Amino acid sequence: MISYISLFLISFLAATILPLSSELTLASLLNTDNYNSLILIGAASLGNILGSIFNWLLGFYLLKCINKKWFPFKEGQIDSASRQFNKFGVWSLLFAWVPIIGDPLTLIAGILRVNFLLFLILVAVGKVSRYFLVFALIN
Numbered sequence: 001m002i003s004y005i006s007l008f009l010i011s012f013l014a015a016t017i018l019p020l021s022s023e024l025t026l027a028s029l030l031n032t033d034n035y036n037s038l039i040l041i042g043a044a045s046l047g048n049i050l051g052s053i054f055n056w057l058l059g060f061y062l063l064k065c066i067n068k069k070w071f072p073f074k075e076g077q078i079d080s081a082s083r084q085f086n087k088f089g090v091w092s093l094l095f096a097w098v099p100i101i102g103d104p105l106t107l108i109a110g111i112l113r114v115n116f117l118l119f120l121i122l123v124a125v126g127k128v129s130r131y132f133l134v135f136a137l138i139n
Contacts, residue, residue, distance in 0.1 A: 003029055004039060008047035015051020017072070017103055022048055023134050030138045041135055045128045052096055052106040052123045059110025073107075081108045090114055093122035097130040 007029060011022035026044045029035050065071050066078065085092060085108045093109060096102040109119050 003035060004043045007040060008043040011044040011047030012051040012054075015048045015103065015106070016055060023130070026131060026134050027138055030135060037135060037139075041128070041131045044131050045124070048097070048127045048131075049120070049124050052102075052127070053120070055103060055106035056110035056114075056116070056119055059107040060113065061110075063111050078108070078111060082112060085109070085112060090118060090122065093119060094126040096123045097127045 007022070007025055010020055010025045014020040014022040022044050026040060029040050030037060062071070063078075066073070066075055081104055085105065090109075092105060093114070096105050106119075106123065
């Protein structure tokens with residue numbers, strides 16, 4: 001049980017700006033054959049999706065704090081990311097799982113007030129698909 005919870009937490013944190021690899025953790029646990037694969041994929045997916053929702057909420061509610069010293073992004077960075085997001089559109093959220101670009105995508109989606117249900121569907125499809133791909137590559 002502790003491994004499922006650990007995978008969930010690592011996956012959640014990996015969806016934020018922390019440099020963690022939920023894919024490697026999932027692959028390691030899948031290789032042991034000691035755990036139910038579907039529950040592992042579910043725990044990783046749920047954690048990672050909830051981490052992206054956390055980013056969306058940060059973008060949605062914390063934009064008013066952009067000029068505060070502690071805010072992690074500068075206005076120029078947000079403007080640039082917003083232009084890129086608008087250039088590629090909401091469908092870019094299917095790539096929210098991609099390292100380095102995925103976390104800012106979900107934050108910018110919140111800043112731009114992307115419809116939450118659409119956000120959730122696109123992010124979930126991308127993230128769950130990625131974990132099933134990891135599973136397929138392992139087996």
